[in-house]
Amino acid sequence: MCIAGGMIRDIGGGSEIATGRSEGSHRGVRPVATHQHLYYEGDDRTHVFVVESGWVKLYRTLIDGQRQIVGFANAGSVLGLESEDAYCNGCEAITPVAMLAIPVERIRDLSRTDAKFADDLLRQVGRQLGAAQRQIATIGVQSAEQKLATFLISIADLCGAGAGGEFDLPMRRGDMGEFLGLRVETISRKMTEFQRRGWISMPSVYHCRLLRRDILEELADGGEIEVSPVRCA
Amino acid sequence: MCIAGGMIRDIGGGSEIATGRSEGSHRGVRPVATHQHLYYEGDDRTHVFVVESGWVKLYRTLIDGQRQIVGFANAGSVLGLESEDAYCNGCEAITPVAMLAIPVERIRDLSRTDAKFADDLLRQVGRQLGAAQRQIATIGVQSAEQKLATFLISIADLCGAGAGGEFDLPMRRGDMGEFLGLRVETISRKMTEFQRRGWISMPSVYHCRLLRRDILEELADGGEIEVSPVRCA
DNA sequence: CGCGCGGTTGATCAACCTCAACCCGCGTGG
């Protein structure tokens, strides 16, 4: 992980923020059902959202109908900061979600009056940017196998998988594919292959357990290089 | 382009900002030679940089030595906001560059005292995030041909190619490959193919002219979908 | 001159896509 001091709270998209501050914890928290949209691509950007619980996916659509998921986000993520006048992503709940909707004007006001808030906001977007760049690296250079390994580890961490490495996949195979730039069939094949090799086990389609995290990590970007290459001095 | 009201000033990475404000136009502007690094991956993040002129590339390296360029940036881009304690990208000048280095503490101070500055900064990172997500979509779903078309159009716009569609490519074939997730050979082949079909002409290796921008645009994400899909109402 | 670097081109190969079949669980309606 490129970002030290603070776990990234989502993949490719949002990131952590001090949840439940500056608004009180439950004032204005709204529930969103699975498959409901928080917003669509092209909608007027009226609000910024803070995810309180649950998972959403952020995606873009090309004219030919192809879709690319640019990120998943869970509790703590702030959504909508990448857009200006109109949302440039669609945002759909993939589990039941509780979220806080903050009008954009309010964001401006809060930023002006509360330096700490503005600071947090900037850091938050910065992290999202870092995560997005990391995702670019993943889908740009990695093989299907590496992509999947990277993905499983990230999700496991986000789900707070314990020492046992057990967690629930909050998304379908198709979503994983659209996120990693792979077809559903490829995801499926590699998942069964990982099982066959004893690296993971899947008690059910959406429940996963990492048996050999070490191997997966090695396979994954397993580590981007953290240190500088030789300096020209 | 997903971002309305304001041209994106780079691809996948930085974006525009009011250049030459809040510091005076030439106070502290430093020159950087081609192939010199502004910073390396893992370096302590001491400064944020504003590009005044020239081009830089932002990249990440994986342990297996593969590199992915996560963005190019030119005049107006602010660099280093995606990082926290340490730079999570390397940043190298690919042309002679003039840049402004702002200590991170100064950024904090300026943000606190100058609401307008903080606002600009947030918008700037937001745009970079939008551009990064766009890049994710490009390398995730598009074919080599589509990627190249998308890339040429973006670069042409950034270089301010006029009606004639003429511009100088500021980077090598290899950099284009590392940005698009393709090999040099593939870039080379597709470029000559584009020429053979009369879509572009290349008077020299680094000088390009778009003859049939229309075709390239159609080929490219040519348009992400701007409007919302049918609403569930 | 000789070398190295970057670009182009060709031949081959394999990773991943595509298309198609099949399974399973579930909700719906006869």
Add this chain to the structure above:
DNA sequence: CCACGCGGGTTGAGGTTGATCAACCGCGCG
């Protein structure tokens, strides 16, 4: 109750795109 359809997942066979490996060219430079 069962038949049915549907959506999502898995598996198989075959095709295509882009990677790989290798040769060659042109150019700048010591």
